[in-house]
Amino acid sequence: MAKHHVTTTINGDPYEFLCEAEETLLDVLRDGLQLTGSKEGCASGDCGACSVMLDGRLVCACLVLGAEVEGREVETIESMADGEQLHPLQQKFLEHAALQCGICTPGFLVAAKALLEKNPDPTETEVRYWLAGNLCRCTGYDKIIRAVMDAAVDMRGS
Amino acid sequence: MDEMRYETPESLEDAVALLAAAKGETKILAGGTDLLVQLRAEMIEPELVVDVKRIPGMLDITEEDGGFRIGAATPSAEIDEHAGVKKLWPGVVEAAELIGSVQIQGRASIGGNLCNASPAADSVPAMIVAAAVATVVGPDGSREVPVEDIATGPGETSLAKGEIVASIFLPARPAHSGDAYLRFIPRTEMDIAVVGAGISLTLDDDGTCTDAKVCLGAVAERAILVEDGAKALIGTKVDDDALENLAAAASAAARPIDDKRGTKEFRTHVAGVLARRAAKIALDRAKGN
Amino acid sequence: MARVVLTGGLKNFTGGETELELDAADIRGLFRLLGERYPKLKPHLEEGLAVAIDGQIYQDTLIEPIGPDSEVHVLPQIAGG
């Protein structure tokens, strides 16, 4: 089968891969490149577990074709920590016990980071609506919201 | 079952030529938030997918004659963030902001929302009441089509083979006018509209409504303009009586189906409620101008 | 003698009896005596039942001791999510 040859940047590194037209960015990240931090919960954009940044926009990797990222920039959960240094959001998620099973956590972190970059001082309601595209079945969201609000305080202070 | 082709033309002409030449089913890819779901569910098996995002202008918002021309592949998020559009047609922006999650809005395009032809598409009633016009480009050149004439039924459009919606024009808004869009969903986010209501209205200097458009989503095979709803407002001060008449007209115009998202009677009732609530917001906006 | 209560549908296998007194040292002994007394109940013992001794529920064990004045309930087993 004829495959598309795609040259792109993922987490700051140059990547080249081959993919079929039907394959999604999520398929490519996981099955092709084995960047498995982005999770598939629904493959229909309803759960947010595959949230990634595409040219600085928060998107669901399951709703982007692999071939579409030619020449573009993708950021995934794998680049969120800076070396050994966790991102403040990652640290706050741990401190607030904002994860139970952890499957939705990468998606929440990527989405929350996008929020705080756009709005460093969100209200609880703004956090809740921004994160409405990320489903969590374990926590009831309480501790996630607190972790994001607390990380925002820290990030504004630094 | 042939292999799906994916193409990224860099001009409208090339895109039209690709679409026109294809033998099997073709699909246009803008944000992909509907298309990729349909592909994954194997609801569609197109021969050709044409990604139009590399075509100049497809992702641009430009000022034109006091209004705005929005490239058809522009994602909702770009529209949400556009101060000019938000000031001119806040109802359209509200509707665009309701399309799915932040993640979805990062991709879902205004043209895709229109051409996917879902009766529940949020941006469509809002654009219809804003008198938006789509620029359609095809093998025979370009034509201007009122937004309400694009969708003809669920998943069906009036576009001919090879035709593409290139942009949508939101015209200048008359003085003393306002618009608003409201929808009902069971949750606060992430659902498809069970009912949607877009309203725009224009007042004269003493606050009497001189013009109005009322459009309902998700209560018929496509978004419907409610003439009687507009009539209920025109010539009034949009007082409580007029709003009740509007609600009654909206409910009367609704011809919904029972499905997993809502019952006929629920949709019929809520169509009136939302029309009334949206009209109040539009009225406040008109008065504020 | 421990007071033994058979709960729920177990009475279908005991001719309607639900309460009796038995002299059993542990759950194994209890099941043995019950089996002898109610042959129809025998196939249902040991598997699928729990035994509460003085309020404490034991599952999937035969070795828990039963005191001479214990109150014993034989119940269906409990799993969980």
Place this chain on the structure above:
Amino acid sequence: MSQALKNEQDLKWVGTRPLRPDGVDKVTGRAKFGADMYVPGMLVGKVLRSPHPHAVIKSIDTSKAEALPGVRAVVARDDFQDMPSEFVPAGEMLVNYKDIVRNVMARDKALYDGHAVAAVAATSAAIARKALKLIEVDYEVLPHVIDVVEAMAPDAPVLDETLFTAGVDPAPDKPSNVAKVVELGLGDVDKGFKAADVVIEREFDTNPVHQGYIEPHACVASFSEDGQAELWCTTQGHYVVRSHCAKLLGMEVSKLRVTSSEIGGGFGGKTVVYLEPVALALSKKANSPVKMVMNRDEVFRASGPTSGANMMIKVGAKKDGTITAAEATLKYQAGAFQGSPVQPGAMCAFAPYDLENVKVTGYDVVVNRPKVAAYRAPGAPISEYAVECVLDEVAEEIGMDPIDFRLKNAAKEGTHAAYGPKFGPIGLVETLKQAKKSKHYKAKLGPNQGRGMASGFWFNIGGETCATLNINEDGTVTLLTGTPDIGGSRASVCMMAAEELGIDYDKIRPIIADTSSLGYTFLTGGSRTTFSSGMAAVQAAQGAIEELCARAAKIWEIDVDAVEWEDGHAKPAGKNAGDFEPLSLADIARQAGKTGGPIAGHADINAQGAAPSFGTHVVDVEVDKETGRVTIVRYTVLQDAGKAVHPAYVEGQFQGGAVQGIGWALNEEYVYGEDGTLENPGFLDYRIPVASDVPMIDTVIVEVPNPRHPYGVRGIGETPIIPPMAAIANAIQDAIGIRFHELPMSPPKVLKAIEAANGGGE
């Protein structure tokens, strides 16, 4: 086994909130969940599913699929041996392998939309998908039945001609969809109702709801030519998976090694097998590893959910609030195969109350829906919902505050539970009293707002559990347990081990061992993990301490009885007190080789002594009377944890359970079309709560210690999902004066009831 509880003031770790040991892996995307395993030479497996709810499978022709290049194996019914119909123990559960094998792969009939009919393994997902389309199945479509009441009707389509109702005397002579009748009771309900001043009887209907874990089922199976196999899968219990798969594949247990991946939520839904035996069968046939992952559509159509039910509840009370009698008839959908949680539903229904006269009858009914799986306190949320609604109505009728009414009847230590035995120390009264005096319960309500409350009960369980605690040469500890960590249990188990050993929590590295590395351990579920694995870890630590003391005795050349363990050190005691400098765990570990070899502690136990956890929830709602939408405005969970080992994760269980209950109450439901197919198999239209749907969930942890656990643990995960549905129904009644007897209370239903009450309806 019973031991004195530790003094609160002596606790260094238990009751604190350290970071979880697996935390960094989970916030960086490193943690490997079910679908994150990739092995060399791996094939992709996919399942063909029945599009019909009820059909005879006349023939299956896989030849075209097998001929497709890239297809390496196809399996269908003939690849799985039929099993006799008998309930046999599998770990702690009783299972009927005749049904399991039929659920894993349909045999003579497809019994629900989504029932597996065949499966393929191919070199790519695209080829596997193509191959599924080439499998030809000849179905003879039969009439189907979805509703539980309809399924019990004499003329209903019968799913299984060999199913005769159990639990009735005399046994029926005709097959039916009623698999079992269960009953329990105390006293004489007729007498009790006669003594009542108020009797309320109501009928309730609930819809099946799915566990809704975000991670779909996934596994990788690798069958070797020598008959041994490895299986990687997302599960709540890999030993249970091993039992089932070995049985279904006809393998010796020792030849199958199952490793549990990180698990992306389970809530009971990952206690059974779906893909695993199929992946093993495909792998065996293809002689290659096979990976299988469900998509979301398959998760909804073919896994979970819990039962929908029809219930009749009758409660009588005197004017002073004393309940004189309570009766329930529970009809639970089992799905395509028997085994609904109607038994625990019946036992839990009235368990929170001290009642003289109780009667509960339950029916386990098969219908053309997916076989139900456990879901958080299986069975209890359904029956207790209905009961707690009726109690609210009784309280209203006699003019009593609903909390006072419950306090009047609440079970306490020594109360005979409605299902028989006496309760030990329990915390229901404390949760009620704290609810009554909470700021929430006294707060003023706004317009169109209402407040409701309800209580809930779950038994909690123990069961077979192993732990190995290895003392490493540098004084750190590796702790192996066999219960998959769904919600932070690694942390709580390590905290108890650290407490026991007297060392720092972060010196202990927990491992969830595979089935070949540790003895049989029952699954994570029933609220048993912190209780049972904690108990095993404590006993393993005690064993290690004993050995550490023995080694210190050898080092000091004194009698082992003259060594005691205190604060992480061996100290000379008795006649040798003060003779030597204490030796730390690390000091002894360094000399382990020279004093007899490596040091470890083990515990292989059948944990007993589980104790129930009671909870009370208070909720405020606001109702939009024009659209029927109900908004949760404020929510408080009060629950007895026994002892909260890691309070943050206890709160998390309370909050998560409450929000699942909110979804169950308001929007979650299975919608079937006339044709018996599921219309909403996705997160778009199966509407679990999103972040903006709910407020912060306040929590109050009540601690009435379980005397049978070394740290007083009860188990807390199940109970929080029980009270929300009734609490919300009661709050809606408070807001708009209408009582709902059906779940979910979705906007169309609420609006319809409001209009009917306004005279708009009939």
